[in-house]
Amino acid sequence: MxxxxxxxxxxxxxxxxxxxxxxxxxxxxxSASSSQTPRPVLDAVNAYYETYRANVHRGMYQASETATKEYEAVRRMVADFIFAKEDEIIFTRGTTESLNIVANGFVERLEAGDEIVLTVMEHHANLVPWQQVAKKTGCILRFIPLRTDYTIDIDAARRLIGPKTKILAVTLASNVLGTIVPAAELAKLAHAHSAVVVVDAAQAIGHIPVDVRKLDCDFLAFSGHKMYGPTGTGVLYGKKSMLQTLDPLLFGGDMIREVSFENATWNDVPWKFEAGTPNIGGVIGLGAAVRYVQKIGxxxxxxxxxxxxxxxxxxxxxxxxxxxxxxxxxxxxxxxxxxxxxxxxxxxxxxxxxxxxxxxxxxxxxxxxxxxxxxxxxxxxxxxxxxxxxxxxxxxxxxxxxxxxxxxxx
Ligand SMILES: Cc1ncc(COP(=O)(O)O)c(C=O)c1O
Incomplete structure (x- = not known):
């Protein structure tokens, strides 16, 4: 060769x-299951645990300030990596959690008879959460089929995506077949009916260019551990207007602004979606993974x-x-x-x-x-x-x- x-x-x-x-x-x-870890990622995680380990967003001392600075710097890095804005990046445990946040956020907004369009080759992480939404709301799931050459049947997609479509949730690349899905083209079809577009980029990130502007998706999910980062790290990208109106999945510390005995108000986006102490060392390692991939190109x-x-x-x-x-x-x-x-x-x-x-x-x-x-x-x-x-x-x-x-x- x-x-x-x-x-x-x-x-x-x-x-x-x-x-x-x-x-x-x-x-x-x-590597589609989980990638190996390069030395710069291990070094970044170790540096956190060995030299400035502390919680983020709360300590009024040097180690905590350094941890917060490094953690938030990764948000900028990830944003640049996928051509998003910093406040559109939420850190999660992985693609599965990212997609669950989105699906959960739409339970209250969908009605019986609304349609959610997926492809037949979705990973369970982009299928089971929508099945749950359908069960709770009476929504209907529709599936874009494949052609005999294992590519997306775009004509069938044109017929399936219509005025009843409220969500289009598709993988960008299949973890079984390897097929790249024409997600930008599908997004255009969905947006013509004001549907929300969710892209699962778990298998694409770090392997092919991922640009949320070109995809024009409303949400995009990926995992750090499939792109040389630590396990237990992931990202949910969401257009800011979408994130502002989406309900969080987890409630607790750090995601609130004001709390009374009876009530609470939410922190700004993206922290509204990051309840509790996050995987600080993991996120810092994810930043090193992004740098590593960018260095190679x-x-x-x-x-x-x-x-x-x-x-x-x-x-x-x-x-x-x-x-x-x-x-x-x-x-x-x-x-x-x-x-x-x-x-x-x-x-x-x-x-x-x-x-x-x-x-x-x-x-x-x-x-x-x-x-x-x-x-x-x-x-x-x-x-x-x-x-x-x-x-x-x-x-x-x-x-x-x-x-x-x-x-x-x-
Ligand atoms: C296409 C796709 N989506 C979602 C996932 C779930 O990723 P994770 O287990 O990191 O949450 C995977 C994992 O293999 C995947 O390949």
Whole structure:
């Protein structure tokens, strides 16, 4: 294959997981589940715990002021990263919590007969909260189907999105198929009917450029741990006018302005949505992750992962009885590739691959309705790429599949 955009040998020096203990045995192809952590992120988290650990927004002493300054600086960094404004960024525990905040905020505003439009390939995090909203309000869920090439059926979307649509909630990139969803185009259709647009960017962030202005979404959610940040960190972006009228999900300290025995008023946006002591060290680590991704450059990352995706598709397609479940093209897709090996359960394959240090995910990938509707009752095996991967990882995976086929006599 042609020379990769990024030099992985250099990148591996940033990741302690590639220390001598693991070198040569660690083929990590599960970044869509959670990425590995580079040294600058670990250093930033440690610096907080070792040198200025204190709570934010309340202490009147140096350590607390430093913690507050560093925590709030990340808000600016994240805002710049997705082309938002600082007060449009809320820190959460991850995509799941971000989407739950939005869904919960609409319970009081929707009525029986209103429609919420999703795609059939939503992660449970962008499906189950809306199911709950539908149960509580009598709203109807509608699903945009896929074409046979696993891309969004935009004609069907045009027919589905209409005057009854109140919410359009779609993933920007599928964690199962790798398909990139034309979210900006769908947002235009939804906004023509004054619907609110929610985008789940969990699999897109840090892999392809994400620009909330271009998407023109009202809300956007992502997780820090899928873009080299610490676990338990995430972001909810919301247009300020939306956040001002949205009810918070959690109540308590820090999110209030005035409290009496009977009543309370809310703090300004975004703090209205950050009740209690936040994950301060995690957020500071998230800031370091944003800086790390920006230093490498999202365009370069996207190019690197696209080259490797093309190579993975080629190598997998060469193996008899392997079928790609997703677009078998390199355009409009991310480096998440699901596949099926005829006659082999994804869990068996993942276990055999693990014996050679190859980490992939097998199963339903938190998108059970999608896989069942596609007829993959046991799910699929999924590889997912990031900046740490190179062609040797794909070759190790292909060799592992051939070995598993021999064991199963397929
Ligand atoms: C598309 C998508 N949405 C949402 C989530 C949920 O993310 P988290 O578990 O970090 O909340 C995931 C996680 O895999 C995902 O892939």
């Amino acid at each position: 042609s020379k990769l955009s990024l030099t992985t040998a250099k990148i591996h020096q940033d990741f302690p997981m590639y220390s001598s203990e693991h070198r040569g045995h660690f083929v990590y192809l599960d 999202v365009q370069g990352i996207a190019a690197h992962e696209a080259q490797l995706t093309a190579y993975a598709l080629q190598k997998l397609t060469e193996i008899p009885s392997v079928t790609i479940i997703g677009p078998n093209v390199t355009k409009e897709r991310i480096g998440v590739v699901s596949f099926d090996v005829a006659g082999m359960h994804p869990h068996d394959l993942a276990t055999i691959l693990d014996a050679d240090g190859v980490c992939v995910r097998g199963g339903h990938h938190c998108a059970m309705p999608l896989l069942r509707s596609l007829g993959h009752m046991n799910g699929t095996t999924r590889l997912s790429l990031s900046i740490i991967n190179d062609e040797k990882d794909i070759e190790a995976l292909a060799a592992g599949i051939l070995k598993a086929k021999k064991i199963f006599r397929i």
